[in-house]
Amino acid sequence: MSRLLLVNGRVIDPAQGLDRVTSLLIEDGRIAGYDAAPGPHDPLLDVAGRIVAPGLIDLHAELCEPGREEDETIESGTRAGLAGGFTSLACLPNTEPPIDTQGTVEFVRHQAARADNCHVFVLACVSKNREGKELAELGTLVQAGAVGFSDADRSIANSDLMRRALQYCLMFDRPIFNHPEVPALSQGGIMHEGLVSTVLGLSGMPAEAEDVMTARDLRLAEATGGRLHLMNISSAGSVELIRRAKARGVAVTAEVCPAHFAFTDEALRAFDANCKINPPLRSADHVRQCIEGLVDGTLDVIASGHAPRAREKKMRELDQAPYGMTSLETVLPLVIRYLIQPGHLDWSAAVARLSTNPARVLGLAGKGSLAPGCDADVTVIDPEARWVVAPESLGSKNSNTPCLGWEMQGRASHVIVGGVLKYRSAADR
Amino acid sequence: MSTQVAEWAVVPPGWKRRHLLDLESLSADELVLILDTAERFKQATDGCRRRLPVLVGKTCANLFFEDSTRTRTSFSLAARRLGGETVEFASAGSSLAKGETFVDTARNIEAMNVDVMVVRHRTPGTPHLLAQNVASSVINAGDGAHEHPTQALLDMLTIRQHRGRIAGLTVALVGDIAYSRTARSNIWGLQKLGAHVIVCGPSTLVSRRWSELGIEVAYHLDDILPRCDVLNLLRIQFERQYTRPFPSVREYALLYAMTGARMARAKDDILIMAPGPINRGVEVTPDVADGPHSVILDQVTNGLAVRMAVLWLVTGAAA
Numbered sequence: 001m002s003r004l005l006l007v008n009g010r011v012i013d014p015a016q017g018l019d020r021v022t023s024l025l026i027e028d029g030r031i032a033g034y035d036a037a038p039g040p041h042d043p044l045l046d047v048a049g050r051i052v053a054p055g056l057i058d059l060h061a062e063l064c065e066p067g068r069e070e071d072e073t074i075e076s077g078t079r080a081g082l083a084g085g086f087t088s089l090a091c092l093p094n095t096e097p098p099i100d101t102q103g104t105v106e107f108v109r110h111q112a113a114r115a116d117n118c119h120v121f122v123l124a125c126v127s128k129n130r131e132g133k134e135l136a137e138l139g140t141l142v143q144a145g146a147v148g149f150s151d152a153d154r155s156i157a158n159s160d161l162m163r164r165a166l167q168y169c170l171m172f173d174r175p176i177f178n179h180p181e182v183p184a185l186s187q188g189g190i191m192h193e194g195l196v197s198t199v200l201g202l203s204g205m206p207a208e209a210e211d212v213m214t215a216r217d218l219r220l221a222e223a224t225g226g227r228l229h230l231m232n233i234s235s236a237g238s239v240e241l242i243r244r245a246k247a248r249g250v251a252v253t254a255e256v257c258p259a260h261f262a263f264t265d266e267a268l269r270a271f272d273a274n275c276k277i278n279p280p281l282r283s284a285d286h287v288r289q290c291i292e293g294l295v296d297g298t299l300d301v302i303a304s305g306h307a308p309r310a311r312e313k314k315m316r317e318l319d320q321a322p323y324g325m326t327s328l329e330t331v332l333p334l335v336i337r338y339l340i341q342p343g344h345l346d347w348s349a350a351v352a353r354l355s356t357n358p359a360r361v362l363g364l365a366g367k368g369s370l371a372p373g374c375d376a377d378v379t380v381i382d383p384e385a386r387w388v389v390a391p392e393s394l395g396s397k398n399s400n401t402p403c404l405g406w407e408m409q410g411r412a413s414h415v416i417v418g419g420v421l422k423y424r425s426a427a428d429r
Numbered sequence: 430m431s432t433q434v435a436e437w438a439v440v441p442p443g444w445k446r447r448h449l450l451d452l453e454s455l456s457a458d459e460l461v462l463i464l465d466t467a468e469r470f471k472q473a474t475d476g477c478r479r480r481l482p483v484l485v486g487k488t489c490a491n492l493f494f495e496d497s498t499r500t501r502t503s504f505s506l507a508a509r510r511l512g513g514e515t516v517e518f519a520s521a522g523s524s525l526a527k528g529e530t531f532v533d534t535a536r537n538i539e540a541m542n543v544d545v546m547v548v549r550h551r552t553p554g555t556p557h558l559l560a561q562n563v564a565s566s567v568i569n570a571g572d573g574a575h576e577h578p579t580q581a582l583l584d585m586l587t588i589r590q591h592r593g594r595i596a597g598l599t600v601a602l603v604g605d606i607a608y609s610r611t612a613r614s615n616i617w618g619l620q621k622l623g624a625h626v627i628v629c630g631p632s633t634l635v636s637r638r639w640s641e642l643g644i645e646v647a648y649h650l651d652d653i654l655p656r657c658d659v660l661n662l663l664r665i666q667f668e669r670q671y672t673r674p675f676p677s678v679r680e681y682a683l684l685y686a687m688t689g690a691r692m693a694r695a696k697d698d699i700l701i702m703a704p705g706p707i708n709r710g711v712e713v714t715p716d717v718a719d720g721p722h723s724v725i726l727d728q729v730t731n732g733l734a735v736r737m738a739v740l741w742l743v744t745g746a747a748a
Contacts, residue, residue, distance in 0.1 A: 190553075198636045199453070201553045201574030201613055271554025315530055317552035319573075 009047035015369035029419035055087025055377030060303035067096025078117035080395035085412030087377035094152035100125035150177035166226025185209035211237030236289035257305030333408035440745035482512030507736035581614030596623030608666035
């Protein structure tokens with residue numbers, strides 16, 4: 001019988017409404033209980049001053065394998081996940097080939113098991129070859145272990161396909177993740193269309209490109225009863241549309257990535273390709289509404305939006321450089337800096353959006369909570385830790401982030417996956 | 430000759446920049462300093478005709494990743510009139526198409542010991558990327574729809590020569606504002622020097638957001654024409670547009686071409702400018718382009734003076 005006792009930590013579990021300093025007992029890979037007295041031979045982990053949270057779950061991580069190993073591998077991506085405090089990652093299927101067959105789903109799960117870092121849950125393609133034309137074999141993909149479906153950064157632009165996908169998934173009770181964007185409206189865009197793009201002469205991606213697709217998706221979800229998850233929401237219009245749809249009872253969940261509450265389009269003034277992402281960094285009014293949406297629960301989930309890109313790709317001219325930002329390891333400090341310190345969210349609300357809610361979106365039984373009997377996926381957060389973002393300090397293969405060189409506050413100090421301590425921060429070794 | 434060159438031994442103390450990437454970040458004093466320097470060069474070289482060897486031993490590389498005739502020729506000639514050497518690198522296509530990144534290309538050129546790189550590229554910010562990655566000075570000769578600093582400087586020099594000042598004048602930039610780098614550089618330069626700037630063109634090519642920066646936005650040329658001291662007629666940048674922003678060239682010309690008939694509504698002393706290359710019959714009709722109000726060819730000569738000034742200033746500031 002393997003046991004581990006975390007003592008003196010502030011245990012926060014929104015699923016149980018729990019927030020108090022106590023000890024947490026882990027036994028045989030499961031949460032065994034609270035306030036346990038240590039036995040004479042129990043391994044103890046003193047986590048005084050730390051937050052003990054259910055393991056963080058990311059709904060939006062590109063692991064890039066197979067096919068884009070220069071950007072990331074499942075091994076490096078899950079290592080970055082652990083360093084960011086994540087015990088589970090939902091990986092996107094924008095790989096080469098895309099994850100649209102039983103074989104590719106199994107390959108990814110096999111590589112994740114071999115890496116043995118954190119859990120990986122597969123979001124498989126909605127459409128064959130991610131082409132947006134025909135449905136992939138969703139039933140087979142479910143059997144292979146896919147937990148949901150997405151065409152990743154490609155919006156499902158064909159409304160008939162989206163409608164069918166939502167209908168067809170009713171059988172499997174799996175969500176369809178869509179990246180809401182009308183391609184014709186944002187074609188060739190490099191940044192948010194606004195005053196800054198006007199001044200810089202960079203082609204714009206208007207917020208309407210997102211709003212219009214969000215409205216379509218919500219209407220299709222409402223009509224079909226299918227489960228819709230909207231990825232990387234970044235526009236004020238989308239937030240308002242989702243808020244109203246939820247009030248009507250539409251089965252929708254939505255996520256926002258730190259990039260969209262931490263940065264504005266002003267960041268593009270330096271022409272830094274690391275700030276080129278899709279959806280783009282938007283103007284301050286949109287950022288405010290994204291934060292408002294997180295506060296009032298319109299946006300359920302904070303997802304990393306992890307999109308590592310090889311340095312040689314990001315060193316190209318802005319129009320040639322691919323979209324994407326490495327994000328797994330900066331989620332926690334950006335949440336602290338932009339949401340917790342200004343008083344938008346308290347720790348419990350933040351943990352709900354980083355663990356409890358993402359587990360619900362994917363229907364992951366035994367995850368997203370520290371209730372007795374749940375999987376012992378636990379993230380210990382040192383909210384005071386100071387560290388500097390440097391390429392060599394990141395687990396990810398690439399460091400395409402505008403946060404390079406920033407001094408951050410807060411990070412995961414210990415990450416326990418299935419009862420096994422998988423990660424300790426450098427300061428805690 | 431030697432005493433004359435001695436006057437050019439050091440750049441004015443007000444100039445500290447090693448690069449000229451945009452006009453947005455320049456102060457009014459710096460703009461005036463460049464214009465005054467260009468004027469000095471124009472006089473010292475008998476209207477840019479004679480040599481003035483102040484850049485002897487310096488090498489200027491022209492990196493043109495986008496087609497250009499007049500800007501490239503103008504920079505080359507300016508460098509050679511000042512006694513510098515020039516290296517030409519032209520590639521209309523993307524550097525990527527050849528399997529080399531832009532930065533690698535630039536570093537290769539720099540390894541040939543160049544002192545200043547003049548770069549034109551279809552993508553905004555590319556000169557800024559270059560300036561971060563090479564040791565030599567960088568001059569932006571046009572980056573996509575972002576800026577074209579020397580074009581705006583020569584436009585301003587031309588206005589100043591003809592009208593004696595820039596402050597208080599009403600200058601309209603007409604046409605494709607959305608995709609025009611000349612427009613953006615002119616907006617910053619003219620605004621800093623106290624002109625009233627109007628951007629005028631089809632509503633799909635003139636963002637209302639310019640008004641947030643104190644620029645007047647107009648859609649009807651005929652309405653603003655009687656107030657204008659200067660018209661700068663911008664070329665339609667068909668090559669940058671993803672979708673046609675107006676129904677036809679014919680309709681554009683009907684609404685915006687500067688014609689003899691429209692001249693009747695203009696001030697008697699209006700200046701007609703165009704950064705070129707001009708599409709005769711689209712932005713401007715031949716009678717106006719070649720008429721008494723046109724200063725289009727003065728702009729070309731002033732281009733040489735401005736580029737001499739800028740080459741000398743940035744290489745002089747370089748440590």
